Amino acid sequence: MNEADALDIMQAAIWTILVASGPAVMTAMVVGVAIAILQALTQVQEMTLTFVPKIVSIMIAIGVSAPFIGAQINLFSNLVFSRVQSGF
Structure with missing residues (x-):
């Protein structure tokens, strides 16, 4: 294994993390902006109001x-295992 192989695997790992975490991060961002707009319109500045909807929406x-997410992790695992099996 040389430096290029290690960099390829690291690039694939970082890309997998970004793609797999995308749905949860985007959901949190959309819900957070919606709640911030609602708080600005109603002038209710309760800090705990943002946590419950965000947690519920992220879990959903x-x-x-x-x-x-499982398919992305499986794809990355297959990539790594195939590189190990072929001896890089």
Whole structure:
């Protein structure tokens, strides 16, 4: 294994992390902006108001996108195992 192989695997790992975490991060961002707009319109500045909807929406997003996340992790695992099997 040389430096190029290690960099390829690290690039694939970082890309897998970004793609797999995308649905949860996007959901948190959308819900956070929506709640911030709602708080600005109603002038209710309660800090705990943002936590429950975000947590619930993130759990729902993870549940819905679990097959996609699992497929991304499986793809990365197959890549790494095939590189190990072929001796890099």
